[in-house]
Amino acid sequence: MATAESSGRRRPSLLQSVLSAFSLPDLRSKILFTLFLLAIYRLVAHVPIPGIDQGALDRLFQTNQLQGFLDLFSGGALRRMSIVALGVFPYITASIVVQLLTPVIPALQAMAREGETGRVRMNRMVHWLTVPIAMAQAFGQMVLLEQSGVLGNVGFTGDALLPTVAAIASMTAGTMFLVWLGELITERGIGNGISLIIFAGIVAGFPTLISQGFLDRDNVLGIFFFAIIGLAIVALIVIFNEAHRRIPVQYGRSIFRGGRMYRQGGSTYLPLRINSAGMIPLIFAFSIVILPGTVATYFATADGWVGSVAGFFANIFSPTDPVYWILAFILVVIFTFFYTLVVFQQQQLAENLQRNGGFVLGIRPGKPTQDYLNKVIIRITMGGALFLGFVAVVPYIASVITNVQAIQLSSTSLLILVGVALDTMRQMEAQLLMRNYEGFLR
Numbered sequence: 001m002a003t004a005e006s007s008g009r010r011r012p013s014l015l016q017s018v019l020s021a022f023s024l025p026d027l028r029s030k031i032l033f034t035l036f037l038l039a040i041y042r043l044v045a046h047v048p049i050p051g052i053d054q055g056a057l058d059r060l061f062q063t064n065q066l067q068g069f070l071d072l073f074s075g076g077a078l079r080r081m082s083i084v085a086l087g088v089f090p091y092i093t094a095s096i097v098v099q100l101l102t103p104v105i106p107a108l109q110a111m112a113r114e115g116e117t118g119r120v121r122m123n124r125m126v127h128w129l130t131v132p133i134a135m136a137q138a139f140g141q142m143v144l145l146e147q148s149g150v151l152g153n154v155g156f157t158g159d160a161l162l163p164t165v166a167a168i169a170s171m172t173a174g175t176m177f178l179v180w181l182g183e184l185i186t187e188r189g190i191g192n193g194i195s196l197i198i199f200a201g202i203v204a205g206f207p208t209l210i211s212q213g214f215l216d217r218d219n220v221l222g223i224f225f226f227a228i229i230g231l232a233i234v235a236l237i238v239i240f241n242e243a244h245r246r247i248p249v250q251y252g253r254s255i256f257r258g259g260r261m262y263r264q265g266g267s268t269y270l271p272l273r274i275n276s277a278g279m280i281p282l283i284f285a286f287s288i289v290i291l292p293g294t295v296a297t298y299f300a301t302a303d304g305w306v307g308s309v310a311g312f313f314a315n316i317f318s319p320t321d322p323v324y325w326i327l328a329f330i331l332v333v334i335f336t337f338f339y340t341l342v343v344f345q346q347q348q349l350a351e352n353l354q355r356n357g358g359f360v361l362g363i364r365p366g367k368p369t370q371d372y373l374n375k376v377i378i379r380i381t382m383g384g385a386l387f388l389g390f391v392a393v394v395p396y397i398a399s400v401i402t403n404v405q406a407i408q409l410s411s412t413s414l415l416i417l418v419g420v421a422l423d424t425m426r427q428m429e430a431q432l433l434m435r436n437y438e439g440f441l442r
Helices: 002-008 012-023 025-044 054-063 067-069 091-101 106-112 116-147 158-188 195-205 206-216 220-242 280-297 305-317 322-347 347-357 366-402 411-434
Strands: 245-255 261-271 358-360
Touching: 012 025, 012 067, 012 158, 012 280, 012 347, 012 411, 025 158, 025 411, 054 106, 091 322, 091 411, 106 116, 106 280, 116 158, 116 206, 158 206, 158 347, 195 411, 245 305, 245 366, 261 366, 280 305, 280 366, 280 411, 347 358, 347 366, 358 366
Parallel strands: none
Antiparallel strands: 245 261, 245 358
């Protein structure tokens, strides 16, 4: 009778799970600590560097695609040219550089095999690399703003020296401050801190996105279908983010008991994600696709054949041209395979399985296991690459179908939002289950 009652008991709703989380003092403190640090980030994002012409800055963002793409990771701080204008993008760049160099440099390979000690050393290396990258990006932003009439003189001579050095130091310190906030959230709060900072920045831009929708209020039906497409893409992202291929794994171990040796084993599975590359291929692809058009705009006003060629490239590499999105789709597929295979080789799954006495059923340990896992990851990555490519071109498809131009749907933003939300909910569910509460995910 008790079993029947327990099996027929309804699982709590999401609201009940949230209330359960806030009813636990330690978990409530983690959540409030995370929200407090995110509020500090949003407060600092409104502190601008001196000497900015806000009107000229707004006009720049209306015409420059690359600036809008980078503003995605700063949560609007770049649009206001605040002291955290670079966001955590330099840190992400440094992490990707170290990750891609690990298979190439033997010293990094040895460091990656050192476990937790190696991870700490590589993380410290990423921090040191973030500083020069942030300084270079800060100076590049200032030069671009100077050419656009947003800033005054920029340089390292004369009267421009002190303001330039102060602005570069401020933005570099702002980036490292956000990295520090993110690591505090990861250590003492809930979720991945760096991801949550990007998440908070994207969510902060929702009011602007909604206000843009009112510009197309004459196209109510188009906006409705545009919203339906957005919800469908979110559902598709959830499905592909959670999809994985289970590889059955058998573990065998020896136990010495009563003077005799006994063999025991256990079975489990190795989950290989369909979309293990996440948002990184989209960042790579759009950075490359945006760059030619951005560079061409600086030469479009030149006389002669230079201006003609620059105008041609500016038109081709424009978000309104189909060639732009076809190239974006191709690059996303290529980078998905490249990044997935690089990261997969670094995990050394076959070696780790053999070291711990595990083996894939029906496959010999060692190199045969590695070859088998490589074939599986290539096969399932095909689906993940086509999915990411489709998500990349959805904004263009949605605008063509619905004829809504005022609202800009960012596929990278949707991937980040869904991925971070699922990861945070999964961590909160683990916290609740440890305390015998039902979780968020069903």
